[in-house]
Amino acid sequence: MTRRTDAHPDLLRPDVGAPLFSTWSVGTPERQARTVEAVARAWERRPWPAEALRAYHLYTAHDGSTLLHHSQWEDESAYEGFARTRRQERLDEIDTAVPGIERHGLRRYRRYRSGTSATGPEAPAPGCVVIVDVEFESPDPQRQRDWVDAVFEALAADPEPHTGGISAHFHLSTDGTRVLNYAEWVSAQAHIDALATPGDGPGSPSPEWERVQTWPGITKGTVRRYDHALGLVPR
The missing domain is CATH 3.30.70.100 (Alpha-Beta Plaits)
Known part of the structure; x- marks a missing residue:
């Protein structure tokens, strides 16, 4: 299962071989907050996607418009498996809750x-x-x-x-x-x-x-x- 944590990620953990980052533009601070909760719901209602995913963190930018996503994977092949089978259903639920999100691509x-x-x-x-x-x-x-x-x-x-x-x-x-x-x-x-x-x-x-x-x-x-x-x- 999936649980929330207030702890910041451990950037030095040796079992993370593929840190991935991406940004979304959502428009306003109110939509930032709504998107964070939509992400939480989409993940908490589903099983943790893979043992090779160590943690997933979300950050709100002080510009009031941007979200940063940071996921810590054991390796890229584990992420690719998640992207093929379980990623889209989460995105669809988030987009239903907060339409119009602009995604700027994932960087490895x-x-x-x-x-x-x-x-x-x-x-x-x-x-x-x-x-x-x-x-x-x-x-x-x-x-x-x-x-x-x-x-x-x-x-x-x-x-x-x-x-x-x-x-x-x-x-x-x-x-x-x-x-x-x-x-x-x-x-x-x-x-x-x-x-x-x-x-x-x-x-x-x-x-x-x-x-x-x-x-x-x-x-x-x-x-x-x-x-x-x-x-x-x-x-």
């Missing part, structure tokens, strides 16, 4: 590197999830890794790192064109304050951060703040 990733400011009981609870999505001009797996490594070098060299960041989990898209950073912050305001510091981004002005921000081949970058709205796990 592998986690590459993570950094945390604290672990275990000392780690603060996330108050906000920030998704940084970077797109490159063409597929290049080495460029993906090099850019993430450059971010970690900039973080290590930062003379005044912001204290509001809890963790950063960098994922590489399997098509070689994108990097997604799933970052946990103590609050949305902490992230807003970090962006307000001098420089173009949350880091202090430095050659290392300038290198990250002007990396050759980057064509697009977006930053969105989210609240964790729903967690679903096997009972």
Whole structure:
């Protein structure tokens, strides 16, 4: 069976080989809330779809219009089996409850590197999830890794790192064109304050951060703040 949880996902669990992310546009905060409940109902009334699905989480964007879906699968073949046999019936029920949802496609990733400011009981609870999505001009797996490594070098060299960041989990898209950073912050305001510091981004002005921000081949970058709205796990 399926049960709800308020706990945020464990991004470091070793049995997740295929983290998948997608976004839906729903239009308004009221429709965000309705869609979250529709997703919960569609899943809770059905058996958990597969042992290989570790968890499924849903987030509401602070823009009042967007939902982020994050599912943690053992491998992609398990997801493909679910998509062929059990996914559409859930989508049909959700669309009946909230017509007009615009879906922007599923993206497949592998986690590459993570950094945390604290672990275990000392780690603060996330108050906000920030998704940084970077797109490159063409597929290049080495460029993906090099850019993430450059971010970690900039973080290590930062003379005044912001204290509001809890963790950063960098994922590489399997098509070689994108990097997604799933970052946990103590609050949305902490992230807003970090962006307000001098420089173009949350880091202090430095050659290392300038290198990250002007990396050759980057064509697009977006930053969105989210609240964790729903967690679903096997009972």
